[in-house]
Amino acid sequence: xxxxxxxxxxxxxxxxxxxxxxxxxxxxxxxxxxxxxxxxxxxxxxxxxxxxxxxxxxxxxxxxxxxxxxxxxxxxxxxxxxxxxxxxxxxxxxxxxxxxxxxxxxxxxxxxxxxxxxxxxxxxxxxxxxxxxxxxxxxxxxxxxxxxxxxxxxxxxxxxxxxxxxxxxxxxxxxxxxxxxxxxxxxxxxxxxxxxxxxxxxxxxxxxxxxxxxxxxxxxxxxxxxxxxxxxxxxxxxxxxxxxxxxxxxxxxxxxxxxxxxxxxxxxxxxxxxxxxxxxxxxxxxxxxxxxxxxxxxxxxxxxxxxxxxxxxxxxxxxxxxxxxxxxxxxxxxxxxxxxxxxxxxxxxxxxxxxxxxxxxxxxxxxxxxxxxxxxxx
Amino acid sequence: xxxxxxxxxxxxxxxxxxxxxxxxxxxxxxxxxxxxxxxxxxxxxxxxxxxxxxxxxxxxxxxxxxxxxxxxxxxxxxxxxxxxxxxxxxxxxxxxxxxxxxxxxxxxxxxxxxxxxxxxxxxxxxxxxxxxxxxxxxxxxxxxxxxxxxxxxxxxxxxxxxxxxxxxxxxxxxxxxxxxxxxxxxxxxxxxxxxxxxxxxxxxx
Numbered sequence: 001x002x003x004x005x006x007x008x009x010x011x012x013x014x015x016x017x018x019x020x021x022x023x024x025x026x027x028x029x030x031x032x033x034x035x036x037x038x039x040x041x042x043x044x045x046x047x048x049x050x051x052x053x054x055x056x057x058x059x060x061x062x063x064x065x066x067x068x069x070x071x072x073x074x075x076x077x078x079x080x081x082x083x084x085x086x087x088x089x090x091x092x093x094x095x096x097x098x099x100x101x102x103x104x105x106x107x108x109x110x111x112x113x114x115x116x117x118x119x120x121x122x123x124x125x126x127x128x129x130x131x132x133x134x135x136x137x138x139x140x141x142x143x144x145x146x147x148x149x150x151x152x153x154x155x156x157x158x159x160x161x162x163x164x165x166x167x168x169x170x171x172x173x174x175x176x177x178x179x180x181x182x183x184x185x186x187x188x189x190x191x192x193x194x195x196x197x198x199x200x201x202x203x204x205x206x207x208x209x210x211x212x213x214x215x216x217x218x219x220x221x222x223x224x225x226x227x228x229x230x231x232x233x234x235x236x237x238x239x240x241x242x243x244x245x246x247x248x249x250x251x252x253x254x255x256x257x258x259x260x261x262x263x264x265x266x267x268x269x270x271x272x273x274x275x276x277x278x279x280x281x282x283x284x285x286x287x288x289x290x291x292x293x294x295x296x297x298x299x300x301x302x303x304x305x306x307x308x309x310x311x312x313x314x315x316x317x318x319x320x321x322x323x324x325x326x327x328x329x330x331x332x333x334x335x336x337x338x339x340x341x342x343x344x345x346x347x348x349x350x351x352x353x354x355x356x357x358x359x360x361x362x363x364x365x366x367x368x369x370x371x372x373x374x375x376x377x378x
Numbered sequence: 379x380x381x382x383x384x385x386x387x388x389x390x391x392x393x394x395x396x397x398x399x400x401x402x403x404x405x406x407x408x409x410x411x412x413x414x415x416x417x418x419x420x421x422x423x424x425x426x427x428x429x430x431x432x433x434x435x436x437x438x439x440x441x442x443x444x445x446x447x448x449x450x451x452x453x454x455x456x457x458x459x460x461x462x463x464x465x466x467x468x469x470x471x472x473x474x475x476x477x478x479x480x481x482x483x484x485x486x487x488x489x490x491x492x493x494x495x496x497x498x499x500x501x502x503x504x505x506x507x508x509x510x511x512x513x514x515x516x517x518x519x520x521x522x523x524x525x526x527x528x529x530x531x532x533x534x535x536x537x538x539x540x541x542x543x544x545x546x547x548x549x550x551x552x553x554x555x556x557x558x559x560x561x562x563x564x565x566x567x568x569x570x571x572x573x574x575x576x577x578x579x580x581x582x583x
Contacts, residue, residue, distance in 0.1 A: 257445065294422075318400050319443040322422075323451075355388050355438055355458065360423030363440075367451040374450065 283349035386438035393465035395444035401530035495524035
């Protein structure tokens, strides 16, 4: 915390390089708490949006400084007021809800879910060892693409965004184009910046980082419009799904066609994770929730049948079981916007993910939702 | 996009419930058959690369649900597939008829360049056979399909199946094997070959 205050003072006193200061603050914030990235980037987006209304460089500079101070204050408030669950996760300590509740008082479901989700999202390479990459990517975005992004957002707002296919493509196409440009820039500077791009996995990690940052920056100004537009577009389907979900949620697990040896399993954790879908804002977050739900299904089975007598083929989860379990878990969600989220993710998410393992889990989610839509009863 | 992972060719595995789709994918990608020693594994997207025609071909293999009640969802899975492996159980005649239905569907709704393989799995259970190899072979020949009988349990011809698919993928532009390998019952005539012939004809004119 001392470091942050020190930098805050530095920002107030030094007006030399607004971008550098901004990046420094972002880097420090991220190093201290990955989970607050969302808040932080929302603040970054505020910076962009606010800047677009300012034409004078001096005013811009002052604005950035003020925003940096605000960001620091916001971050301090968050870290001071939140239970230290996030830090407990960061230090790899137990995140058991009961223990944390005893130590830190009542913890909201979202606060509990977030670190669980974060832990599982290691699958996607979003570990804290990637902080260096992430910092570099933010630097690249701000140093090379800031004005282009600002102009894009300004123009799109001026036009008045109407979510149809054309507009969808505009936002997604812009993100894809920027991703490619930024990646090329990173490739050119790979040695200087000490980034690793040798293996597919390393390239994939960089891709995730760029995607996340760009989604946060570009989608944020249009988020509400996009969601409300999709909501009205899928209203009928959503109502159908909700109606069927209501019926299906009363059914016992035995009726979902899951193999008998999996019927006695407690699916609490995957259900908790999928319920985190309601607090997601960006496509990559939604995808993470779906991936983590899928992984937690395997983890749950693994954990709960570990001590049972092993019977041939009973550790093999067939496609039918996996989809049936997913349908069952979806019937236990509290979200009334599942179709909206699906549409949002498909239209605004990273198209590169669609043919990967992530795409498989997304497809399972879409299939489960479609199954619910067309089947009022199991 | 010029970056991120190499373009993996998506392969979807279709077929009746219980024919061994997941086991087949697991055998190819991990060279394992599920036995008592393994931890929980299951339906997902498996990945593996093979080297063919001096190229590395990356597969993204998608397992699917086979139950009848999920059949209408299949298009969500096979969308953008480069190849479809349609599996039946040689000890279950019903599963062969189901495979025929899948072949029809893929021919109707799949991409023009879609490579289709018909696979009779559980060849290790020959004494319980209900589907004659000759019948399946003739059906495959008639429909221009790759055909093999495999055993996910013993691994028989599993590797061959994916090598054959890799050779047939348009993206690989692999040279068509001069002599199609009939040792394993391969009777496919590549669509690529047909395409090239069509191209040649056009050029002649």
